[in-house]
Amino acid sequence: MDENILGLVAGGITSVAMLPQLIKVLKEKDVKDLSLLMIVVLITGLSLWVWYGFMKDELPIILSNAFAVLVNIALLISYFKFRK
Known part of the structure; x- marks a missing residue:
């Protein structure tokens, strides 16, 4: 298997991992069980992966992590919008 295809598939799968959580938050308008620190740390780490992807000129790393960011x-914005 081509390494770029493998990278895109792996990155795509991990990038959509938070979509069910985002969908649940948007449907229920409830963020009481979310950790703000976890979201901020995750965004920071993913952003660093995007930067790394640019430094290495690796499109799968850039695309998958940029989507995850x-x-x-969106989850962070929802957190502030729906917190009580």
């Missing part, structure tokens, strides 16, 4: 930023 966007999903988690």
